[in-house]
Amino acid sequence: MQKITLDFQRDTLSNGLKVLTLEDPSHPIVTYQVHFATGSRNERPGITGISHLFEHMMFRGSKELGPEEFARIIQANGGTLNAFTTVDHTSYFESLPTDKLELAIRLEAERIEHLRLNQENLDTEREVVRSERKLRTVNSPFGLLIEQLFAIAFDQHPYQWPVIGWDPDLRGLTLEDCLDYYRRGYAPNNAVVIIVGDFKRKEALTWVEKYYGHLNPQPPVEIPPAQEQPQRGERRSIFKKVSQLEAFFAGFHCPGIRDPDVSPLLALSYILSHGKSSRLYLRFVKTGKAVDAQVEVDSPPFWPMDPGLLQVYAIAAPGVPIGGLEKEIWEAIDEIKDGRFDEEELAKAKRGLTTSFIMGLQSVFFKGLAGGLSELKAGDWRMVNVLLDRCEEITTDDVQRVAQRYLSADNRTVVTLRPITPEENERLEPME
Amino acid sequence: MFPLKAADIKKAQLSNGLTVMGLEYHKLPLAHITVMVKRGSERDPEEKAGLADLTAEMVTLGTEGRDSQQLALAMERLGARYSANSGWDASCVEIFGLSQDFTALMGLMGDMLLQPTFPQEEIRQSQQRRISRLIQQRDQAEVIADEIIVQRLLENTPYAHPIYGTIASLGGVAADDPRSFYHRYYSPEDAVLLVSGDLTPEKIRQEAERFLGGWKAHEKVDYQPPSPARPTGMKIIVVNRPDLTQSQIRVGLLGIKRKDERYIPFKVMNYIFGGGGFSSRLMQRIRAEKGYTYGITSSFQAGYVAGPFIISTFTPTATTVPLIEEIMKVMEELITEGAQTQELEEAKNFLRGSFPLKLETPGQMAGELLKLELYDIPFDYLSTYPAAIGNVTLDEINSLASAYLLPKDLVLVVVGRVEDFLETLRSWGEVELVEYSEMIKDCFPSNTSKHASTT
Numbered sequence: 112m113q114k115i116t117l118d119f120q121r122d123t124l125s126n127g128l129k130v131l132t133l134e135d136p137s138h139p140i141v142t143y144q145v146h147f148a149t150g151s152r153n154e155r156p157g158i159t160g161i162s163h164l165f166e167h168m169m170f171r172g173s174k175e176l177g178p179e180e181f182a183r184i185i186q187a188n189g190g191t192l193n194a195f196t197t198v199d200h201t202s203y204f205e206s207l208p209t210d211k212l213e214l215a216i217r218l219e220a221e222r223i224e225h226l227r228l229n230q231e232n233l234d235t236e237r238e239v240v241r242s243e244r245k246l247r248t249v250n251s252p253f254g255l256l257i258e259q260l261f262a263i264a265f266d267q268h269p270y271q272w273p274v275i276g277w278d279p280d281l282r283g284l285t286l287e288d289c290l291d292y293y294r295r296g297y298a299p300n301n302a303v304v305i306i307v308g309d310f311k312r313k314e315a316l317t318w319v320e321k322y323y324g325h326l327n328p329q330p331p332v333e334i335p336p337a338q339e340q341p342q343r344g345e346r347r348s349i350f351k352k353v354s355q356l357e358a359f360f361a362g363f364h365c366p367g368i369r370d371p372d373v374s375p376l377l378a379l380s381y382i383l384s385h386g387k388s389s390r391l392y393l394r395f396v397k398t399g400k401a402v403d404a405q406v407e408v409d410s411p412p413f414w415p416m417d418p419g420l421l422q423v424y425a426i427a428a429p430g431v432p433i434g435g436l437e438k439e440i441w442e443a444i445d446e447i448k449d450g451r452f453d454e455e456e457l458a459k460a461k462r463g464l465t466t467s468f469i470m471g472l473q474s475v476f477f478k479g480l481a482g483g484l485s486e487l488k489a490g491d492w493r494m495v496n497v498l499l500d501r502c503e504e505i506t507t508d509d510v511q512r513v514a515q516r517y518l519s520a521d522n523r524t525v526v527t528l529r530p531i532t533p534e535e536n537e538r539l540e541p542m543e
Numbered sequence: 544m545f546p547l548k549a550a551d552i553k554k555a556q557l558s559n560g561l562t563v564m565g566l567e568y569h570k571l572p573l574a575h576i577t578v579m580v581k582r583g584s585e586r587d588p589e590e591k592a593g594l595a596d597l598t599a600e601m602v603t604l605g606t607e608g609r610d611s612q613q614l615a616l617a618m619e620r621l622g623a624r625y626s627a628n629s630g631w632d633a634s635c636v637e638i639f640g641l642s643q644d645f646t647a648l649m650g651l652m653g654d655m656l657l658q659p660t661f662p663q664e665e666i667r668q669s670q671q672r673r674i675s676r677l678i679q680q681r682d683q684a685e686v687i688a689d690e691i692i693v694q695r696l697l698e699n700t701p702y703a704h705p706i707y708g709t710i711a712s713l714g715g716v717a718a719d720d721p722r723s724f725y726h727r728y729y730s731p732e733d734a735v736l737l738v739s740g741d742l743t744p745e746k747i748r749q750e751a752e753r754f755l756g757g758w759k760a761h762e763k764v765d766y767q768p769p770s771p772a773r774p775t776g777m778k779i780i781v782v783n784r785p786d787l788t789q790s791q792i793r794v795g796l797l798g799i800k801r802k803d804e805r806y807i808p809f810k811v812m813n814y815i816f817g818g819g820g821f822s823s824r825l826m827q828r829i830r831a832e833k834g835y836t837y838g839i840t841s842s843f844q845a846g847y848v849a850g851p852f853i854i855s856t857f858t859p860t861a862t863t864v865p866l867i868e869e870i871m872k873v874m875e876e877l878i879t880e881g882a883q884t885q886e887l888e889e890a891k892n893f894l895r896g897s898f899p900l901k902l903e904t905p906g907q908m909a910g911e912l913l914k915l916e917l918y919d920i921p922f923d924y925l926s927t928y929p930a931a932i933g934n935v936t937l938d939e940i941n942s943l944a945s946a947y948l949l950p951k952d953l954v955l956v957v958v959g960r961v962e963d964f965l966e967t968l969r970s971w972g973e974v975e976l977v978e979y980s981e982m983i984k985d986c987f988p989s990n991t992s993k994h995a996s997t998t
Contacts (some may be wrong), residue, residue, distance in 0.1 A: 112641070112643070113572050113643075115571070115572075137570050138545055138899060138903055139545055139899050140899050140900055140903065170821070178831055179821045179826075179827065179831040182820060182821035182822065183821055183822045183889070186819065186820060186821070186822045186889065186892075186893045186897075187822065187888075187889035187892050187893060188892060188893075188896060189892050189893055189895060189896010189897050190893075190896065190897065191897055191900060206897075206900050207896075208896045208897075208899065211896070234834075235831075235832075235833075235834035236834070237834075238834040238835075238859075239830060239834050239836070239837050240837070241859070242789065242835070242836050242837040242857070242858060242859060243837035245788050245789040245857075245859060246789065246837055246838075246857055249788055249789070250684060250787055250788060250789050251683075252679070252682045252683060352786075353682070353786045354682050355678045355679060355681050355682055355983060355986050356675070356678060356679050356682075385619075386615065386618075386619045386624075387611075387615035387618075387619070388612060388615035388616045388618075388619045389619075393612065396672065397611075397668060397672075398668060399668050399671035399672055399675065402672070402675045402676055402679050426679060428671070428672075428675040429674075429675060429678055429986070455620075458620070459616075459619055459620050462619075462620065462621065462622040463619060463622050465622065466621075466622025466623070466640065466641060467622070469571055469572065469573065469641070470573065470639070472571055473570075473571060473573070473903065473904040473905070473906075474903055474904055475903070532980070533784065533785055533786050533979060533980050534980070536785070536786040537785060537786075541788065542788070543788065
């Protein structure tokens with residue numbers, strides 16, 4: 112198979128802002144992305160959710176722009192835009208017609224320097240985010256279960272709280288909290304800028320220097336997140352909610368993105384649940400025992416920076432007891448630990464991983480994310496290519512070893528959904 | 544490759560009537576292959592909603608030479624992804640893989656389309672999987688709202704039912720139904736193969752002939768779908784789910800056909816009204832100014848017949864009424880005051896400028912081309928689009944707004960905790976109230992008290 116790699120150029124401004132560029136003139140668009148190395152892992156109890164709420168505040172106006180005018184202007188110039196927050200970073204991006212790159216650079220820099228934070232904007236946006244929390248978590252079929260899973264699996268590390276934050280914290284966040292967060296997280300030396308697509312590198316670098324060059328770096332004040340102690344023994348809980356089906360969500364602590372075990376863990380997840388020839392699909396989904404059964408890890412570059420959770424979940428089909436289904440899934444995973452899988456399954460997984468990577472390169476947006484997030488999380492954009500090379504080298508021994516090491520019962524946390532009727536739900540305290 | 548020109552699409556016809564379209568894409572070693580049969584869920588027999596979609600999946604679940612597992616292995620060994628499903632007016636089988644495997648992938652495509660075997664056990668399992676998913680979907684208020692609004696807007700047309708069917712209709716599909724559906728509707732004369740990838744048109748044509756040339760045509764079925772009627776008065780349907788802390792809200796109107804000459808002005812009007820994200824009036828007022836919701840959008844679907852034009856949003860229970868009232872105000876303002884010149888210019892700039900973003904990948908290009916082909920829109924649409932957007936006038940927008948945004952003739956669906964808003968809704972018109980607990984009874988026809996036993 113033809114070997115394909117990504118090849119960025121890295122420049123660093125004197126204030127520490129890193130700029131990664133990759134010219135690709137084949138299509139008349141350009142993606143501009145700014146990734147800040149601040150996410151929910153940089154929060155503390157009491158202000159959970161501030162990273163994400165702050166992402167919303169970035170659209171509420173600056174010296175030059177009124178609320179939401181940023182979005183209106185980018186769109187009025189033929190661009191699309193959005194932003195997202197994860198445990199590790201907050202990212203802003205625009206995709207634009209080629210001749211509009213300077214506009215995006217100027218407006219992104221302007222809102223970093225002159226963001227207009229006021230009480231009225233905060234109050235409006237707080238309610239928008241609480242509505243988002245209700246949508247994504249409280250009223251979604253499994254949102255609250257996954258939230259509980261992380262809350263129980265982690266004792267020390269900030270991955271224990273959700274990116275969207277706990278509702279009481281959202282209600283309590285103040286303007287001072289926001290200003291403090293802004294000063295710490297939104298410094299040029301805490302960001303990576305990415306430009307990919309149809310543009311001229313030299314010209315673009317001049318613009319980045321022009322609009323960002325005068326911003327002052329901030330001393331790195333980040334206190335490294337607490338390290339999670341190894342888990343010693345299974346943790347379990349039950350969550351009751353209105354639901355038609357039973358389900359369980361489990362998590363196993365696994366290493367962060369820099370660890371060489373990431374590649375065999377990816378292959379393991381492919382063998383178990385990627386595609387219609389995978390083990391869990393054939394055994395549980397196809398046969399109708401489960402509506403869904405998955406081993407889930409975030410594929411790079413979304414894999415978390417610090418040790419996170421490999422998730423295993425199943426939604427039982429009507430009438431299938433969840434306890435029995437869970438046990439059968441652990442048995443299926445035990446087969447991998449016992450080495451009962453072959454080279455051919457691994458070859459299929461490796462081919463799937465490399466093909467997925469190539470498919471990802473179709474869009475300049477994804478290329479930008481791959482380079483930018485690798486730089487931010489692993490300290491080097493080359494991580495993208497390294498991971499691909501590592502995939503080629505995975506052996507069946509590697510897969511067996513990581514299954515044994517990480518997918519042990521002692522390292523496991525399980526939350527089980529216990530369905531209740533709407534009437535029974537009335538008797539429980541409401542969730543927010 | 545932009546702008547995409549009609550001449551870039553190499554179109555030919557095989558002797559069995561199959562249309563073959565090839566589009567070269569040499570940036571990456573990929574091949575995106577779709578066979579689209581121009582028959583979709585509107586052909587579901589009455590009482591058998593979901594049959595078209597089930598049939599599409601069955602095509603991937605066993606052929607003369609390979610059972611479902613062998614097919615899956617053959618695809619996934621090559622790192623390829625494949626799927627088959629139906630929508631309104633069409634069903635598609637899609638394979639996406641590496642161009643170096645094009646011949647093998649076309650072999651698999653031919654195998655699936657020409658020699659499906661419809662094994663009984665696979666049909667049973669698929670029915671079971673689908674019913675289980677529908678039972679799970681009963682937990683999703685947004686899905687319930689989406690289903691009801693479409694059902695009411697498109698009443699008495701073959702588009703009213705969900706594409707994936709209902710628990711009852713899937714239960715009623717007989718073992719022979721998918722095969723009959725396939726024989727009736729999967730004919731090369733009504734189908735298109737579209738390949739976009741790192742390949743030459745010759746190669747595409749050659750492999751199409753080799754693997755799909757033997758697909759036999761059969762008799763045409765005459766068909767004319769009835770057009771939906773515009774809602775008159777305000778129809779209000781409320782689903783009471785006391786466990787929700789947020790209401791799902793849909794406001795439904797009737798839109799236009801794809802062939803309607805006002806399709807492009809309609810796009811622009813929708814952008815200004817609710818389709819343009821933060822540039823739209825709905826988002827600006829209801830999220831940015833009022834903070835009632837995280838998201839509000841309007842969208843329209845245009846097919847052979849006029850499709851739905853729907854406003855979708857959600858809000859904490861307490862703001863349900865103020866939010867709906869605000870939607871009505873935004874509608875009325877656009878009708879009475881009209882759009883502004885600046886809004887129109889910005890909408891045009893967005894729609895023109897972002898056009899290349901929608902045509903970046905082989906899959907995106909395939910999707911766009913297949914829609915044009917399906918609704919018989921000439922491919923020069925792709926090159927004339929920017930000018931057509933540029934020609935839209937304020938008068939056109941304003942007359943479309945008056946003709947289609949009708950605050951007094953619409954369908955309103957709310958799924959939520961009704962005690963906080965039912966009374967007000969009743970003062971607006973007759974409310975059809977559905978209890979969620981009644982609605983989920985069909986999930987367990989044999990044992991409605993199942994949950995009680997698990998707690």
